[in-house]
Amino acid sequence: MNDEQQLIDAAKAGSVVAFTGLVRSYRHRLLRFLLTRCGSYADAEDALQDTLMAAFRYLHSYDPRWRFSTWLYRIAIRNAQKIRSELVVEFSELRDEEGDPLLHCIAASETENLWISARRVLNEEVFAATWLRYAEDMSIKDISIALDRSVSWTKVNLLRSRRILDTEMRRQSKGDEAYG
Amino acid sequence: MDEMAKRLKSDAERIDVHISDELDRRISASLRVVGPEKPAKPARGGRPATFWWASSLTGMAATAAVIVVMNARPPLEETAAPPAPATAVAAVPVIDWKAETAMLTSPLRQELLDLKSDIKKAEQKVKDDIGL
Numbered sequence: 001m002n003d004e005q006q007l008i009d010a011a012k013a014g015s016v017v018a019f020t021g022l023v024r025s026y027r028h029r030l031l032r033f034l035l036t037r038c039g040s041y042a043d044a045e046d047a048l049q050d051t052l053m054a055a056f057r058y059l060h061s062y063d064p065r066w067r068f069s070t071w072l073y074r075i076a077i078r079n080a081q082k083i084r085s086e087l088v089v090e091f092s093e094l095r096d097e098e099g100d101p102l103l104h105c106i107a108a109s110e111t112e113n114l115w116i117s118a119r120r121v122l123n124e125e126v127f128a129a130t131w132l133r134y135a136e137d138m139s140i141k142d143i144s145i146a147l148d149r150s151v152s153w154t155k156v157n158l159l160r161s162r163r164i165l166d167t168e169m170r171r172q173s174k175g176d177e178a179y180g
Numbered sequence: 181m182d183e184m185a186k187r188l189k190s191d192a193e194r195i196d197v198h199i200s201d202e203l204d205r206r207i208s209a210s211l212r213v214v215g216p217e218k219p220a221k222p223a224r225g226g227r228p229a230t231f232w233w234a235s236s237l238t239g240m241a242a243t244a245a246v247i248v249v250m251n252a253r254p255p256l257e258e259t260a261a262p263p264a265p266a267t268a269v270a271a272v273p274v275i276d277w278k279a280e281t282a283m284l285t286s287p288l289r290q291e292l293l294d295l296k297s298d299i300k301k302a303e304q305k306v307k308d309d310i311g312l
Contacts, residue, residue, distance in 0.1 A: 016211045031197045045203050052207055053214050060219040113191045134185055135192035162184060169184065 004068060012059050019056050026069060027052075030076050033131055036119060037080035047083050051076045070142040077128050077146060117168045122161055129154055130161045275306065 010018035031048050038044040054075050062071050115135075118127055129147060132138040138146070144154040 012216055014215055016208065019211060020208065027199050028197055031199065032192065032195050035195065035197060044197075049203070049207050049210060053210050056211050057214050057217050059216045113194060114187055115191050115195070118188075130188070131192070134188035137189075165188075166184060169187070 005064070008059065008062065008064075008068070011056065016056075019052075019059070022068070023052055023055065023072070026072055029136065030072065033073070033128075033135070034076060034080055036115060036127070036131065037124070038083055043083055047076070047079045050079045054079070066145060067142055069136070070138065070146050073132060073136070073138075074146045074148070080128075081124065112172060114165060114169065117172070118161070118165060121164050121168055125149070126157045126161050129157055130165075133158055275309075 004022065007018045007022040011022055027048065030051060031044055034044040034047045034051075035041065038047055051072070055072055062068070115131075118130060122130060125147060129143050129149075132143045132146060133140075140151055140154050140158070143149075143158075144151045147154065
């Protein structure tokens with residue numbers, strides 16, 4: 001039995017310490033992902049808190065055939081969708097650094113962060129699939145589980161997302177050349 | 181890893197987040213309040229163990245009662261079995277079938293009448309043989 005499984009068993013028995021240890025390495029990654037989906041830093045923090053509470057509460061429903069991170073992201077994606085539907089935030093409206101929490105958390109760079117472009121040009125689910133694939137190195141199968149979609153849907157949409165982002169990268173580089 | 185994958189990975193890492201102490205405390209406090217739920221037990225599992233013992237014993241008692249009642253009834257008067265007919269005792273005679281191909285030499289109607297007559301004769305012979 002590995003460490004993660006031992007922590008899961010202890011957390012199922014009600015140990016907050018075990019659960020905290022279990023999710024410690026995921027908290028930053030989850031917050032980063034949630035920040036891309038929420039309208040403010042505070043909302044992202046609330047979504048993280050809700051995600052961890054739901055995970056602890058429903059830990060008995062965790063299927064050990066899945067990776068724990070996949071299950072955790074599945075809950076996070078649902079929470080992010082719930083918060084977004086409540087707030088009705090349009091990312092296109094968040095153009096300045098003060099308004100957009102994601103811009104606020106990105107270090108100044110010569111090139112625009114590709115995730116800002118991705119958020120603008122991809123829909124919510126495809127953005128999540130792309131994030132899980134390239135930011136989290138998740139397998140296609142795990143992504144399809146996390147999004148509750150088929151493997152084929154995941155493959156096709158990741159391919160489309162790459163094409164769209166590729167076009168966006170070219171557009172950016174052309175713009176840079178024109179200004180340069 | 182291709183250029184785009186590298187770019188997406190590095191851009192994701194450029195998003196700087198940190199869990200504040202206040203958020204950490206908030207999460208810990210909410211986890212202590214929530215606690216994990218226990219999985220719902222199936223409805224049948226809720227019955228006490230004595231339920232199955234009680235139903236088994238009831239079944240066994242009912243079976244025993246039926247056996248006792250059946251054995252306690254007076255035996256039925258024995259009636260003499262009807263004598264077997266003498267003919268039934270006789271061994272079934274072996275019939276020597278003789279099949280012949282019909283040779284149609286007369287008009288069909290006449291042949292049909294002859295065949296019927298032959299069948300009747302054969303039936304009568306069989307009846308005589310078995311004593312009917």
